[in-house]
Amino acid sequence: MSTQSQCQRFRIGYALAPKKGQSLIQPSLLTKASERGIDLIPIDPIKPLVEQGPFDCIVHKLYGPDWTRQLQQFSSQNPNVPIIDSPDSIERLHNRISMLEVVTQLKLHFDNEKFGVPNQVVVSEMKSLTSIEDLKLTFPVIAKPLVADGSVKSHQMYLIFDSQGLESMTAPFVLQEFVNHGGFIFKVYVAGMNVKCVKRKSLPDISEEKLKSLKGFLPFSRISNLIDNDKKVHDDGKKNSQGDEVDLESVEMPSQSFLCELARGMREALGLNLFNFDVMRDARDSNRYLIIDVNYFPGYAKMPGYESIMTDFFLQVLHKSAVGVTE
Numbered sequence: 001m002s003t004q005s006q007c008q009r010f011r012i013g014y015a016l017a018p019k020k021g022q023s024l025i026q027p028s029l030l031t032k033a034s035e036r037g038i039d040l041i042p043i044d045p046i047k048p049l050v051e052q053g054p055f056d057c058i059v060h061k062l063y064g065p066d067w068t069r070q071l072q073q074f075s076s077q078n079p080n081v082p083i084i085d086s087p088d089s090i091e092r093l094h095n096r097i098s099m100l101e102v103v104t105q106l107k108l109h110f111d112n113e114k115f116g117v118p119n120q121v122v123v124s125e126m127k128s129l130t131s132i133e134d135l136k137l138t139f140p141v142i143a144k145p146l147v148a149d150g151s152v153k154s155h156q157m158y159l160i161f162d163s164q165g166l167e168s169m170t171a172p173f174v175l176q177e178f179v180n181h182g183g184f185i186f187k188v189y190v191a192g193m194n195v196k197c198v199k200r201k202s203l204p205d206i207s208e209e210k211l212k213s214l215k216g217f218l219p220f221s222r223i224s225n226l227i228d229n230d231k232k233v234h235d236d237g238k239k240n241s242q243g244d245e246v247d248l249e250s251v252e253m254p255s256q257s258f259l260c261e262l263a264r265g266m267r268e269a270l271g272l273n274l275f276n277f278d279v280m281r282d283a284r285d286s287n288r289y290l291i292i293d294v295n296y297f298p299g300y301a302k303m304p305g306y307e308s309i310m311t312d313f314f315l316q317v318l319h320k321s322a323v324g325v326t327e
């Protein structure tokens with residue numbers, strides 16, 4: 001390394017909601033990044049962005065026309081500064097149909113694993129809803145808000161057991177088949193070329209027998225983010241709220257090469273660098289993986305060793321190896 005490059009420091013501007021900034025920008029990340037020549041600089045979205053530089057890269061999770069205009073203006077004045085990620089590409093993740101469409105379009109083949117998404121349909125209005133059979137679904141199903149914009153409402157889900165439960169819903173929503181998956185999911189964090197998978201608690205399986213005694217619907221929200229979930233990752237053999245054993249320690253991870261290839265395909269197809277996706281392993285076929293959710297700029301600080309992973313990613317971007325970043 002030349003003397004000049006040893007001295008070179010990079011400035012990465014970050015524009016995040018206060019809560020998000022506090023969770024991501026921990027002293028440990030600032031230290032790790034600084035050791036490798038990166039200064040992380042907060043951006044004030046209220047002030048003109050073009051007056052806050054210079055930046056070598058911008059990372060953001062803010063929305064709205066004013067912010068998009070700020071980014072466009074900054075880009076036109078600084079065409080070589082990467083903006084992670086493009087608002088248009090992020091937009092695709094704000095709709096639960098378009099976020100998964102990309103998965104169904106991936107042309108990837110694996111020797112052992114199969115992947116896909118659960119069957120789902122959009123219900124736009126209740127009056128056009130006839131029966132579950134007409135929708136080519138069977139109970140139980142999950143009603144999810146069509147919009148996934150980070151609001152509390154967008155995380156409000158309903159597990160529906162019968163037609164009475166279904167009739168109680170308010171359109172529009174996405175109706176997705178409930179797939180038994182052993183009560184756990186995998187969250188696959190992607191930061192450019194870096195891919196890290198963690199296990200999380202999920203809804204318990206519903207047997208045909210159990211379904212007979214379940215009536216109506218059950219609301220739930222942020223199930224994989226419940227407070228005791230982190231404990232589950234570390235503790236063995238605890239019971240979940242339904243009384244079923246969920247021993248996350250003994251759950252076998254999908255192969256890293258499968259996840260890396262899937263993540264690469266999704267990253268390129270989405271044109272995004274910072275996201276995670278939730279994956280279920282089908283209880284009927286352990287080689288079948290279903291992607292159920294894709295989230296922009298998730299809670300990376302929950303990921304063990306996130307400081308090194310994020311710093312590696314920043315360096316990749318600065319060296320122009322990220323999607324949407326041109327040479």
Ligand SMILES: Nc1ncnc2c1ncn2[C@@H]1O[C@H](COP(=O)(O)OP(=O)(O)OP(=O)(O)O)[C@@H](O)[C@H]1O
Nearest residue numbers: 118155176177178179202203223224278292293295
């Ligand atoms: N088709 C399905 N079959 C079985 N369980 C599911 C299915 N879809 C979702 N779940 C369960 O519901 C949880 C919430 O669903 P989903 O991930 O779509 O919502 P979200 O609010 O966008 O989540 P996040 O907090 O990750 O953004 C999942 O983590 C999983 O535990």
Ligand SMILES: O=P(O)(O)O[C@H]1[C@H](O)[C@@H](O)[C@H](OP(=O)(O)O)[C@@H](OP(=O)(O)O)[C@H]1O
Nearest residue numbers: 023149150151225276295297298299300302
């Ligand atoms: O608030 P919105 O825009 O919906 O985004 C959330 C995602 O939906 C969640 O997936 C993130 O949690 P995970 O990192 O556990 O997936 C969650 O992480 P956070 O709660 O740590 O910020 C958010 O990124």
Ligand SMILES: [Mg+2]
Nearest residue numbers: 224278292293
């Ligand atoms: Mg999810």
Ligand SMILES: [Mg+2]
Nearest residue numbers: 148293294295
């Ligand atoms: Mg989500």
